[in-house]
Amino acid sequence: MAIPMISEADRLRREVLAYVIKAVKEGKYEDIDRIPIKIRPKGQPFSRCCIYKDRAALRYRCMSALGFRVEDETDELKTLKSYAEDAETNPPASDPFLTIFPDACSACMESQIMVTNMCRGCLARPCTNICPRHAIQVRNGRAMIAHDLCVNCGKCAEVCRYHAIIQVPLACADACPVGAIGKTEDGRVTVDHEKCIRCGKCIKACPFAAIMQSNQVAHVVHAIAKGKKVIALVAPAINGFFPTEPGKLYAALKQMGFAHVYEVARGGDDTAEHEAAEWAERKAHGAPFMTTSCCPAWIECVERHLPEMKPYVSDTPTPMGFAEMRAKKDHPDCVTVFIGPCMAKRTEAHKHGGPDYVITAEELGAWLMADNIQLDDLEAIEPEVAGTQYGAEFAVSGGVANAVAHYLPEGTPKPSVFKINGLNKKNVALLRVFAKTKKAPADIIEVMVCPGGCVGGPCAISPAEDAAKIIQKRRPEGFEA
Amino acid sequence: MSDRITVEICMGTTCYVMGGAQLAGIADRLPEEWKDRVAVKGMRCSGACQQGDRLGRAPFVRVNGELIAEADEGKVLTAIRAALGE
Numbered sequence: 197m198a199i200p201m202i203s204e205a206d207r208l209r210r211e212v213l214a215y216v217i218k219a220v221k222e223g224k225y226e227d228i229d230r231i232p233i234k235i236r237p238k239g240q241p242f243s244r245c246c247i248y249k250d251r252a253a254l255r256y257r258c259m260s261a262l263g264f265r266v267e268d269e270t271d272e273l274k275t276l277k278s279y280a281e282d283a284e285t286n287p288p289a290s291d292p293f294l295t296i297f298p299d300a301c302s303a304c305m306e307s308q309i310m311v312t313n314m315c316r317g318c319l320a321r322p323c324t325n326i327c328p329r330h331a332i333q334v335r336n337g338r339a340m341i342a343h344d345l346c347v348n349c350g351k352c353a354e355v356c357r358y359h360a361i362i363q364v365p366l367a368c369a370d371a372c373p374v375g376a377i378g379k380t381e382d383g384r385v386t387v388d389h390e391k392c393i394r395c396g397k398c399i400k401a402c403p404f405a406a407i408m409q410s411n412q413v414a415h416v417v418h419a420i421a422k423g424k425k426v427i428a429l430v431a432p433a434i435n436g437f438f439p440t441e442p443g444k445l446y447a448a449l450k451q452m453g454f455a456h457v458y459e460v461a462r463g464g465d466d467t468a469e470h471e472a473a474e475w476a477e478r479k480a481h482g483a484p485f486m487t488t489s490c491c492p493a494w495i496e497c498v499e500r501h502l503p504e505m506k507p508y509v510s511d512t513p514t515p516m517g518f519a520e521m522r523a524k525k526d527h528p529d530c531v532t533v534f535i536g537p538c539m540a541k542r543t544e545a546h547k548h549g550g551p552d553y554v555i556t557a558e559e560l561g562a563w564l565m566a567d568n569i570q571l572d573d574l575e576a577i578e579p580e581v582a583g584t585q586y587g588a589e590f591a592v593s594g595g596v597a598n599a600v601a602h603y604l605p606e607g608t609p610k611p612s613v614f615k616i617n618g619l620n621k622k623n624v625a626l627l628r629v630f631a632k633t634k635k636a637p638a639d640i641i642e643v644m645v646c647p648g649g650c651v652g653g654p655c656a657i658s659p660a661e662d663a664a665k666i667i668q669k670r671r672p673e674g675f676e677a
Numbered sequence: 678m679s680d681r682i683t684v685e686i687c688m689g690t691t692c693y694v695m696g697g698a699q700l701a702g703i704a705d706r707l708p709e710e711w712k713d714r715v716a717v718k719g720m721r722c723s724g725a726c727q728q729g730d731r732l733g734r735a736p737f738v739r740v741n742g743e744l745i746a747e748a749d750e751g752k753v754l755t756a757i758r759a760a761l762g763e
Contacts, residue, residue, distance in 0.1 A: 201750060202696040210694055211733045234730065439688050439701065439719065561694035565732055570689055570722050658698040 204243070205405040206558075211235065212254065213413065213562030216261040220414045221421075221566065225280035231258050249299070253405075256297045260408045263288030263415055265295035284418055288553075289410040291546045292389045293539065294399070300406035303383035307366040309348055311339045314360035323352035323361060371401035373619040373645070374501055393496035395619070395645045396539030396654030409539055413559040416533050419552075420453035424531045428454040429519040429551055431536030432461045432583070433591035433650040436663030437557050443576025448569045450577065455530070458523055461583025463515030464490075464590035468599035470512040475600065475640065476608040483508070485636035487627075488596050490514045492540035493645035494619065501624065505631040508641075515590055516541060520550045522581060535560050537653030540645070556655030585675050592664045593617040593649035597642040598677060611639035618647030682715045682760045684753065685739040689722025692736035696749065700736065703750060707757075715757055 212231060219227040232251035236242055242250045255276065256266050262279045268289060289295070317337035324332045324339070331345035332352055339361070341352075353361040368385055369377040376391035377398060385406055387398070399407045420426050428449045435442045446457040467490055475486050489495065489510040498505045513521075516534050523532050532551035534541055542554040555563075564571070586602050589595030597613040604610065614637050616623050627643075630636040646652040648660030656663065671677070686700050687693075693701075704717035725744060726735040738748035740756035 202699045207695055207733060211731070214691075214732055235733065437698070438690075439693060439698075558694075561690070564690045565694055568691070568727060572688070572721065657694055659702070662698070662702055 203403075205403070208235070208254075209257065209405070209408075210558055210562050210565070212257045213261050213411065213559055214565040216258055217413055217417060217559075217563050218566040220262075220280060220283070220417050225277040228258055228262070228276040228280055231276070244300075253297060253300045256300075257405075257408065260295055260410050261414070263410055263412055265289045265293075265410050266297050266408070267295060280414070283414045288412045288415050291543050292387075292392060292394070293409050293542045294387055294389070294392065294394070294396075295408050295410050296385060296387065297406055297408065298380070298384045300404050301384040301402075302404045302406070303379075304366050304368075305364055306379075307348060307370055308343065308364050309341055309346055309350060309353060309361060310364050311341060311361050313338075314358050315339050315356075316358060316360070318357075320357075322355040322357070326351045326355050367401040367403055368398040368407060371397040373397065373621055373624055374497060375621070391500060393493045393500060393645070394540040394543045395493035395496075397646075399539070400654045409542075409556075411555070411559055412542070412553045413555045413563060416553050416555055417563075419531045419533075425455045425527060425529060426453065426531045426533060427456045427458060427523045427527060429458050429460050429463075429516065429523060429532055429534045430579070431516070431534065431538070431541075431591065431650065432459070432464060432588040432667065433537045433653060433656065433663065434535055434557055434560065435588065436591060436651050436665075436667040437537070437561070437657040438571055440571040441576055443578065444571045444574045446579050447574040447577045448564060448571055451569060451574070452563060452567060454533070456523075456527070457577075457579040458519050458581040459579045459583045459587070460515045460519045460534070460536070461587035461590065462581050463518035463520075463522070463583070464587030464596075464599060465583050465603075466518035466587075467512055467515045467590070468586060468596070469603040471510050472600045472603040472608070473605055474510055474512055475611060476605050479608070479611075479639070484634050485630065485639055485641055486510055487641040487643055488600075490590060490596055491643055491645050491650075492538065492544035494643040496540060496543065497619065497624065497645070502628055502631060505627060508631060508636075514544065515587065516544065516551065517548060519581075520545075520548075524550065526580075537650055537656040538646075539654050557653070557657050558655045561657050585671055588667060588670070591650040591667060593644050593647075594642065595649060596644075597640050600640060602676060612637075614638035614641050616641065616643040617649070618652070619643070619645040680714075682741055682757055683739075684715060684717045684757060685720035686717065687721075687723060687725075687735070687737045687739075688719040689726065689735075691726040691732055692722070695726075695732065695735040697736035697738075700738065700748065700750065700753065703753060706750075711757065711761070714761060 232254035236250045329345045331342045378386045533553045534551045537557045586599040651663035652660035734746040738745045
């Protein structure tokens with residue numbers, strides 16, 4: 197299976213974050229205004245139409261790295277230095293954390309089937325026969341698609357022997373599981389934040405990186421610099437993203453200034469234990485099925501698109517929720533920072549009033565780059581709060597349901613499991629059918645909006661398969677999978 | 678064994694975050710006929726990422742001692758092919 201390569205857009209985003217973090221840490225805010233020139237110096241190659249557009253896009257990338265949304269810009273001449281100063285005293289931008297730089301959008305065509313001039317108007321014409329809508333006719337020696345009839349099924353593209361018919365994608369809208377992406381009059385991307393479930397798939401999908409997120413790492417750097425007791429709540433997926441044992445990463449977090457490290461895997465154990473008890477009780481009351489509750493983008497999907505599913509969604513708090521409660525109870529004066537591969541966790545934290553900040557695996561990676569920390573050089577340490585392997589495997593598709601089964605109260609029969617491993621338009625429709633008919637193919641529906649589970653999150657560092665392998669390699673003897 | 682091509686993927690933090698993570702599994706993706714002739718291993722940070730102006734030169738990979746900047750799968754495979762004399 198092909199491993200998705202890291203894109204140039206991913207690399208630029210991480211490089212920008214690293215420079216921004218370094219400048220903020222050192223208090224050299226004026227350096228941030230130089231980042232676009234540093235990355236796109238005079239006379240060197242550029243990626244967009246000209247070097248100046250590259251630099252303008254990089255400027256907005258710096259702005260979002262500092263915690264601001266492009267939409268909140270009121271003065272185009274405002275320096276990045278003064279944004280950095282604002283970040284010192286003002287909170288970061290709030291939900292929605294998605295932000296768009298419309299001028300970076302290439303105004304791609306609507307997703308459609310197109311006949312290219314490779315078409316030879318052949319005698320066989322399989323395209324005309326296969327089309328279920330009779331939308332194709334050959335005129336003047338070339339196949340023509342009636343776009344008012346075409347339903348984009350792609351069958352004609354499959355049968356053409358010359359590969360003359362192609363499916364032109366609209367990357368952002370095709371990736372969105374809920375149809376939240378639209379276009380402005382001039383064809384540029386818009387996001388309907390009422391429909392958006394905060395999953396971040398469009399950010400990953402857009403080849404022009406026109407869709408970005410507002411980060412929070414600068415604010416965390418400031419909180420540490422101000423001497424606050426900052427606690428890292430480390431999501432289990434994170435431990436699949438670095439080529440080292442978790443203890444070394446925790447030592448790095450301490451070196452970066454975090455006071456304590458809590459494994460969110462422990463919150464995963466708490467979630468699984470509660471969810472197991474909840475299922476046993478629901479089943480006793482005749483519930484036909486239950487869905488998991490730990491994926492925040494799934495919760496947003498239910499809230500915004502599948503209200504009929506609400507009675508079947510577990511009420512148990514998420515691993516992040518449990519970790520947050522524990523940290524605030526142990527250290528009432530602390531500032532909590534969740535670190536994970538997820539975008540939607542920011543929205544979850546915003547809705548529940550905590551953790552105080554959410555940073556992504558990318559922000560953590562860029563921070564390690566900025567500090568030039570070599571994980572292998574560090575002495576591994578124990579986290580203040582540790583989870584079990586069951587909690588750790590919440591990060592991988594199948595892991596949540598497995599943990600719930602492990603924690604079932606004695607005498608409860610093992611539930612059957614149906615996995616949604618990556619949400620898309622098709623399985624959203626399927627889930628709607630489950631809710632409407634009050635019938636599902638299994639007792640527990642484990643919903644992971646990202647393919648592969650959290651390890652496949654939009655802000656992940658490694659390929660999901662590799663991260664899953666690294667996590668599963670740590671299974672102790674006697675682990676039940 | 679000495680005529681084996683060595684491919685060293687930098688496992689330093691900057692290289693790993695800037696794309697080394699995607700190269701880490703390259704050994705499994707080499708063509709079958711190369712597998713006995715190419716040895717892939719990790720290497721510690723060579724410090725190359727801290728030289729020059731930009732972190733964006735990472736990730737680094739060394740093929741038979743020759744350092745490749747902004748390494749990706751294509752560049753590494755091309756370097757191996759050249760080293761094998763193919």
